[in-house]
Amino acid sequence: MDPLHFxxxxxxxxxxxxxxxxxxxxxxxxxxxxxxxxxxRRELWRRLGExxxxxxxxxxxxxxASVIDGLSVDRTRAAxxxxxxxxxxxxxxxxxxTADEILARASARMGAAPYAxxxxxxxxxxxxxxxxxxxxxxxxxxxxxxxxLGLAQSLLRLATLVRVGVVGESRAIVRHAKLHGLLCxxxxxxxxxxxxxxxxxPFALFRRTLVYGRALAGLVSRLAWCNRFVxxxxxxxxxxxxxxxxxxxxxxxxxxxPRPFDSKVEARFARDFARVAPDWDVSVRRPAFLT
Amino acid sequence: xxxxFDxxxxxxxxxxxxxxxxRLRGVVWDPRVGRHRxxxxxxxxxxxxxxxxxxxxxxxxxxxxxxxxxxxxxxLRPYQDAALLSWTLGAAxxxxxxxxxxxxxxxAIAAMARANRPAICLVPTRVLLHQWRAxxxxxxxxxxxxxxxxxxxxxxxxxxxxxxxYRRMAEIGNRFDLLVVDEVHHFGGGVRDEALxxxxxxxxxxxTATPPAPDAVTRLEGLVGPVVYQLAVGDLAGRWLASFDVVxxxxxxxxxxxxxxxxxxxxxxxxxxxxxxxxxxxTFADLVRAASKTEQGRRAVAGFRKARRLLGFTRAxxxxxxxxxxxxxxxxxxxxxADNETAYAIAREHLVMPITCDIGRKEREVxxxxxxxxxxxxxxxxxxxxxxxxxxxxxxxxxxxxxxxEREHVQRVGRLLRPAEGKRAIIYELVTTDTSEVDKxxxxxxxxxNGPSPLSH
Numbered sequence: 067m068d069p070l071h072f073x074x075x076x077x078x079x080x081x082x083x084x085x086x087x088x089x090x091x092x093x094x095x096x097x098x099x100x101x102x103x104x105x106x107r108r109e110l111w112r113r114l115g116e117x118x119x120x121x122x123x124x125x126x127x128x129x130x131a132s133v134i135d136g137l138s139v140d141r142t143r144a145a146x147x148x149x150x151x152x153x154x155x156x157x158x159x160x161x162x163x164t165a166d167e168i169l170a171r172a173s174a175r176m177g178a179a180p181y182a183x184x185x186x187x188x189x190x191x192x193x194x195x196x197x198x199x200x201x202x203x204x205x206x207x208x209x210x211x212x213x214x215l216g217l218a219q220s221l222l223r224l225a226t227l228v229r230v231g232v233v234g235e236s237r238a239i240v241r242h243a244k245l246h247g248l249l250c251x252x253x254x255x256x257x258x259x260x261x262x263x264x265x266x267x268p269f270a271l272f273r274r275t276l277v278y279g280r281a282l283a284g285l286v287s288r289l290a291w292c293n294r295f296v297x298x299x300x301x302x303x304x305x306x307x308x309x310x311x312x313x314x315x316x317x318x319x320x321x322x323x324p325r326p327f328d329s330k331v332e333a334r335f336a337r338d339f340a341r342v343a344p345d346w347d348v349s350v351r352r353p354a355f356l357t
Numbered sequence: 358x359x360x361x362f363d364x365x366x367x368x369x370x371x372x373x374x375x376x377x378x379x380r381l382r383g384v385v386w387d388p389r390v391g392r393h394r395x396x397x398x399x400x401x402x403x404x405x406x407x408x409x410x411x412x413x414x415x416x417x418x419x420x421x422x423x424x425x426x427x428x429x430x431x432x433l434r435p436y437q438d439a440a441l442l443s444w445t446l447g448a449a450x451x452x453x454x455x456x457x458x459x460x461x462x463x464x465a466i467a468a469m470a471r472a473n474r475p476a477i478c479l480v481p482t483r484v485l486l487h488q489w490r491a492x493x494x495x496x497x498x499x500x501x502x503x504x505x506x507x508x509x510x511x512x513x514x515x516x517x518x519x520x521x522x523y524r525r526m527a528e529i530g531n532r533f534d535l536l537v538v539d540e541v542h543h544f545g546g547g548v549r550d551e552a553l554x555x556x557x558x559x560x561x562x563x564x565t566a567t568p569p570a571p572d573a574v575t576r577l578e579g580l581v582g583p584v585v586y587q588l589a590v591g592d593l594a595g596r597w598l599a600s601f602d603v604v605x606x607x608x609x610x611x612x613x614x615x616x617x618x619x620x621x622x623x624x625x626x627x628x629x630x631x632x633x634x635x636x637x638x639x640t641f642a643d644l645v646r647a648a649s650k651t652e653q654g655r656r657a658v659a660g661f662r663k664a665r666r667l668l669g670f671t672r673a674x675x676x677x678x679x680x681x682x683x684x685x686x687x688x689x690x691x692x693x694x695a696d697n698e699t700a701y702a703i704a705r706e707h708l709v710m711p712i713t714c715d716i717g718r719k720e721r722e723v724x725x726x727x728x729x730x731x732x733x734x735x736x737x738x739x740x741x742x743x744x745x746x747x748x749x750x751x752x753x754x755x756x757x758x759x760x761x762x763e764r765e766h767v768q769r770v771g772r773l774l775r776p777a778e779g780k781r782a783i784i785y786e787l788v789t790t791d792t793s794e795v796d797k798x799x800x801x802x803x804x805x806x807n808g809p810s811p812l813s814h
Contacts, residue, residue: 159708
């Protein structure tokens with residue numbers, strides 16, 4: 067976890083969320099990406115390491131770039147498949163000769179120009195792949211929320227214990243916790259609509275463990291489906307433990323709608339059942355939540 | 358009373374009135390479920406203690422064991438036999454330290470065959486996962502389970518990557534009686550130790566080429582056991598491992614490189630000295646953490662990284678690699694670099710096959726196979742060839758740079774020590790004078806144990 071992604075205030079961790087003030091430089095960053103579509107990724111990396119036409123901390127640029135990268139797929143562009151080129155050229159190299167002689171022999175076997183063969187050798191390496199635009203157009207304000215989601219999730223990965231105060235629909239949270247082998251204890255509040263859910267793993271009893279970090283980080287995208295929430299997480303920051311607080315209204319990208327089925331087996335059953343009995347409705351029974 | 362396995366832990370159910378299991382160290386009251394709970398690895402201690410206390414109990418922890426397939430005889434060398442005997446005498450718990458290429462996998466297979474009980478082997482990489490599975494299949498007739506690299510099948514004999522074990526042990530930790538941990542030095546530092554703590558296996562065998570670091574020894578003793586047998590490269594070189602020479606090539610930075618290096622290191626050295634005064638026992642990670650709090654500190658660390666990158670492949674090193682590859686064009690050569698960038702630079706210039714994490718597993722396997730058959734003469738790698746991969750019959754290594762320390766070097770040298778008739782391996786170490794590399798190189802050679810003295814050029 068990069069210490070620049072948050073600050074601490076007493077015992078609390080405060081994520082350095084991006085906000086409306088970041089929209090101009092994010093727009094410029096997206097424009098830079100667009101300029102490099104079709105070019106090598108290492109050229110884009112080099113560009114992002116240079117001074118950019120906007121004032122912004124390097125860690126923010128890196129974070130935003132990683133979100134954009136996650137939403138797009140690289141493409142390999144080469145005259146011959148790179149793995150075949152490597153097999154031929156390096157095999158020829160073992161027989162000796164200068165680089166030109168080796169490439170000439172290999173190109174004669176493969177029917178490709180020596181130059182194209184040299185270009186193809188490493189065309190599938192991460193830095194050599196071509197930049198591709200994200201599938202769906204990305205707006206700067208959308209990017210703000212997505213970067214913030216990444217920030218919150220990376221902090222929650224350090225969590226050893228999470229407490230969520232929920233008003234209204236809390237089923238998505240409990241369901242997520244149970245499915246990931248976590249323990250939930252529920253404490254009702256005076257307001258019957260409100261509950262406190264404490265979530266941790268069985269092993270967390272013995273020592274501060276991050277083994278449940280992935281499962282706990284997955285909670286963030288479920289929170290958007292509660293009417294209102296406050297999440298307190300005890301996070302391991304080196305030898306210290308600090309508290310992260312997330313609330314309804316925090317500028318975080320909302321997760322997708324919870325899947326109707328918890329496993330592929332259930333989904334397959336519903337599909338097959340609907341096929342043989344089209345007049346029936348198949349839905350998962352949702353018992354009332356215990357408060 | 359019943360003992361129940363619950364997601365990597367043991368739960369105490371139906372306690373007799375007045376009985377308090379928390380008198381046993383490690384057992385804790387869990388208010389979340391209203392029962393006592395203990396880490397799964399304590400199962401043996403709990404059983405023994407309950408028996409001593411005369412408390413009747415039903416142990417529901419182990420899942421019903423499947424039948425094991427048949428084992429064929431596993432031949433061992435004398436020192437492997439001695440190591441296995443030491444481990445058995447140590448109540449089947451402990452760490453065996455043997456050099457790379459001396460047959461640690463074979464030793465573990467012999468331990469599994471003799472136990473003939475469900476066993477799980479943890480290995481650090483996906484490459485090793487397949488290597489172990491193939492090796493076990495030579496002696497074991499039944500199916501071998503596999504966790505990792507997209508496979509999720511658990512069997513009475515299972516091989517798993519560390520990462521998969523970390524994620525899955527809470528579910529499957531009660532299915533095995535023997536836990537084998539390859540490259541066990543990766544554990545004991547707190548990272549992913551849960552994979553060992555969530556397993557109930559009473560018998561545990563750790564394997565490594567280098568003894569565990571002093572700060573991890575106590576923790577590893579609890580998780581796997583003490584070091585029960587240890588030999589260094591020098592103990593086996595000449596008979597069970599090939600003899601070798603270490604040739605150190607002392608190289609200089611050119612004036613421009615020297616100027617840059619000194620500039621980049623200056624502020625880092627100053628910061629490092631200041632930090633040592635504040636925190637004399639701090640680790641390198643502590644130093645970087647402290648530095649990251651100020652702009653000046655961040656610049657110093659960035660300078661250090663630039664200097665390290667420069668040392669990874671200086672102009673003199675590039676020239677030396679050119680010369681050595683041409684001198685040994687008929688040998689099988691492994692080139693080790695500090696980073697992938699350098700590996701690709703060498704691969705491009707000399708048209709030699711890189712073995713890195715960016716090259717797919719199948720292609721890497723084909724390349725290693727061609728190297729074995731002599732169809733490829735040279736491989737260049739930063740990290741992938743460091744640990745475990747079985748690379749037979751390489752006889753020259755060129756160590757261009759090292760990101761890690763002694764442990765990495767011992768592993769790398771081990772790649773060359775498979776014995777063959779009349780074989781004498783050569784290890785070239787490229788060391789840049791008047792830089793931080795000199796001390797590192799000295800420590801690396803020391804780690805080879807009773808090996809031959811380096812020949813300095």
